[in-house]
Amino acid sequence: MPLYEGLGGIGLINEKNITVVFDFGAAYTKAGFAGETGPRVIAKSEVICRETGKTVPVFQAKDDEELRHHLVDFIHKLYFRHLLVNPKDRRVVVVENLLGPSSVRNILAKVLFRHYEVLSVLFVPSHLVSLMTLGVTTGLVVDMGYQETTVVPVYENVPILYTWQALPLGGKAIHSSLNELLLDRALILGEDGKEQRLSAVKQKLSDKVLEDIKVRTCFVTTLERSGRVQSNKYDRSVEPPPPAPSVQYPMSGSSILTIPGTVREMATEVLFEMDEDLLTLPSMILNALRQCPIDTRQALAGNLVFIGGTASVKGMKHRILSEVQALVSSPPFMDLLKLNSFKVHQPPAKDNYVAWLGGAILGGTEAVVLRSLPRDQYILNDTVPDWCNLAYNSKDESDEKSV
Ligand SMILES: Nc1ncnc2c1ncn2[C@@H]1O[C@H](COP(=O)(O)OP(=O)(O)OP(=O)(O)O)[C@@H](O)[C@H]1O
Ligand SMILES: [Mg+2]
Numbered sequence: 001m002p003l004y005e006g007l008g009g010i011g012l013i014n015e016k017n018i019t020v021v022f023d024f025g026a027a028y029t030k031a032g033f034a035g036e037t038g039p040r041v042i043a044k045s046e047v048i049c050r051e052t053g054k055t056v057p058v059f060q061a062k063d064d065e066e067l068r069h070h071l072v073d074f075i076h077k078l079y080f081r082h083l084l085v086n087p088k089d090r091r092v093v094v095v096e097n098l099l100g101p102s103s104v105r106n107i108l109a110k111v112l113f114r115h116y117e118v119l120s121v122l123f124v125p126s127h128l129v130s131l132m133t134l135g136v137t138t139g140l141v142v143d144m145g146y147q148e149t150t151v152v153p154v155y156e157n158v159p160i161l162y163t164w165q166a167l168p169l170g171g172k173a174i175h176s177s178l179n180e181l182l183l184d185r186a187l188i189l190g191e192d193g194k195e196q197r198l199s200a201v202k203q204k205l206s207d208k209v210l211e212d213i214k215v216r217t218c219f220v221t222t223l224e225r226s227g228r229v230q231s232n233k234y235d236r237s238v239e240p241p242p243p244a245p246s247v248q249y250p251m252s253g254s255s256i257l258t259i260p261g262t263v264r265e266m267a268t269e270v271l272f273e274m275d276e277d278l279l280t281l282p283s284m285i286l287n288a289l290r291q292c293p294i295d296t297r298q299a300l301a302g303n304l305v306f307i308g309g310t311a312s313v314k315g316m317k318h319r320i321l322s323e324v325q326a327l328v329s330s331p332p333f334m335d336l337l338k339l340n341s342f343k344v345h346q347p348p349a350k351d352n353y354v355a356w357l358g359g360a361i362l363g364g365t366e367a368v369v370l371r372s373l374p375r376d377q378y379i380l381n382d383t384v385p386d387w388c389n390l391a392y393n394s395k396d397e398s399d400e401k402s403v
Contacts, residue, residue, distance in 0.1 A: 019363040020083060023095040023126065023356040024108070026059060027146030027171060028309070030356040031078045034093060034363025038349065039356050041082040047073045064107055071111045079116070087116035091368055095359035097143070098125040098159060099150055099166055102386055109384045113375050120372035122363070123384070127152040128159055129358030130307050133347050138296075139303040142285060142320075143355070144310035146171040149271075149281060151288045155296045163291035165284040169271045171310050175210040178218065178267040185263055189256040198257065209251075213259065214267065217247045220315035221265045223322045226272065268313055272323060278332075282323035286333050297339060304344045309352035317344055 019034035025045060032039035045058045047070045058074045061067035079087050092112055096105060105123065112118045127141040131154055140153045151165040183199040190196070205213075221229075225241045232240040244261030251257050271281045285304070289297050306317055324342055327333055347354045362368070373384060385392040 019091040019093055019368050020079075020085065020087070021093045021095065021356060021359045021363050022078070023353070023359060024058075025145055026057070028352065029058075029074070029078070030353045031083060032356065032360060033083070034360050034368070036360055037357070039353050039360075041078070042353065043078065043082065045074070047077075059104065064103065067104070068107050068111060071108060072115055075111060075116065087112075087118050089117070089119045091120050091122070091363075091372060092118045093122045093124060093359045093363040093368060095126045095129060095355050096123050097150065098127060098152060098161065099164060102384075105386075106384055109373070109378060110382070113378045118375065120368075120374045121378075121384075122368055122372040124359055124362055125152075125159060126307075126355035126358070128154055128157070129362055130305060130347070130355050131157075132358040132361045133349060133354055134305065134345050136303060136345070138299050139305045139345065140285065140288065140300040141305045141307060142281075142311070144170055144281075144306060144308035144316075144351075146309070149284065149308070149310070151284050153288055153292050153296070153300050155292070155300065160292055160296070163288045165288050167279060167281075167284060169281055170308070171211070171214075173270050174214055174218070174268055174310070174313070175207060177270040178210050178214055178263070179205050181263040181267055182213070182257075182259065185260050187258045188251065189258070191254050195258075213249060214313070217249065217259055217264050218267050218313065219244075219264060220268045220313055220319045222315070223319060223326060225265070226269060226319075229266070268316070271310075272319070280323075282320055282327050285320070285324055286327055286337060289339070290333070290336050297337065298341075301339045302341055302343045304342060305347065305354075306344065307347065307351055307354040311351040 021032055021034050021039075023030040023039075027045060028042050029045045030039040030042050032041070046055050047058050048054070049056045050069055050073075056070075058070045059067070061070055075087075079085060094108065094112075109121060112121050126143060127150075130141050130143075131137065131139050137157045138155050140151065143150045143152075147168065147170055148166050149169045153160045153163055182205060183197075183202070186198040187195050188198045188201055190201070228238060228241050231238040244265050246261050247259045247264065249257040249259055274280050274283070289300060292300060304321075306320070311317060321342060321344060328337055328339055328342075347357075349357045378384070
């Protein structure tokens with residue numbers, strides 16, 4: 001092969017038919033090609049509803065038929081506006097959440113096979129493939145996305161599925177806490193030069209503005225500072241820590257929002273507030289470890305992997321680690337988990353597309369040929385083999401004979 005043709009085909013299945021990799025998320029969808037180091041696009045998971053003409057989240061639909069329409073329109077946009085390739089007869093890798101509903105996966109398969117006539121689809125679990133980016137086989141993977149945070153430990157490339165944990169603690173929870181705090185404490189300087197409380201002007205800030213404020217100004221405070229703020233609430237004699245500097249944020253028009261330092265610091269605390277059931281982000285990690293076989297716990301604790309966009313908030317990983325270390329030496333975890341060291345991996349990509357990158361690595365290997373579901377097989381009975389379906393998971397007769 002002359003070099004001027006490029007090196008793209010080397011080591012990959014076929015340059016012309018390079019596999020497409022999707023990671024569909026509640027807030028953002030990552031799409032690109034296998035064997036590349038990052039997605040070509042990170043698009044908002046939104047479509048224009050055919051009935052109302054309004055922009056709505058892709059996965060928010062009243063029934064299966066509407067979801068199918070949303071997916072057809074959204075995938076069309078991904079292929080023809082962003083990736084600029086023809087879906088027909090091209091392989092696809094879909095990075096999916098192991099805990100996601102089977103109905104969504106079935107509709108997605110229907111759209112890809114029946115509408116776009118793709119050659120094959122390989123569904124890969126996001127927690128498992130994220131480890132491929134690090135080259136390790138064991139890790140406790142915490143996916144902190146928009147809708148929820150999910151924890152799945154993986155030991156020697158096998159997800160320990162029965163120990164999964166999930167809580168609605170993600171970007172969405174931070175946005176609603178930030179909205180409340182801003183309405184309560186922020187001041188807005190209007191075009192007329194008058195300063196007033198934000199709640200006097202607005203009832204709710206849009207998700208887009210909240211996200212921008214969060215990414216630009218918010219951070220996760222340290223365990224020690226957070227403890228002093230909490231103590232001050234109940235006991236006024238405890239001095240609160242000096243607040244972080246406030247920030248001037250330009251809003252639409254010429255009005256300026258003054259975001260107090262306490263709001264910047266406290267908006268993310270919602271992920272760490274412990275309720276009566278002791279359910280918070282750090283306790284999810286310890287609960288998952290507690291349910292794992294005893295001889296796997298130390299290896300898992302030494303290989304924590306945080307993925308998902310919410311893990312990128314400044315100070316997040318440091319805070320989770322210090323909370324976990326504090327929690328493991330106090331009841332009820334102290335007697336159950338005798339763990340002494342927790343370590344966090346640094347993935348070779350931005351947190352929000354680590355899972356996509358894992359799918360892109362897998363999509364560049366033989367697995368995409370050997371393990372994918374081909375269109376011919378799907379067309380026979382219109383179902384996707386599923387690990388939780390007994391029809392595909394029952395013991396083979398030949399297995400029984402050989403025992
Ligand atoms: N650098 C960053 N700093 C802070 N937050 C960020 C950053 N990058 C992304 N986010 C937040 O991460 C969230 C999106 O993360 P991600 O793309 O992993 O979610 P998703 O995959 O769409 O959601 P889910 O996994 O729940 O389906 C958004 O709330 C976004 O605001
Ligand atoms: Mg996600």
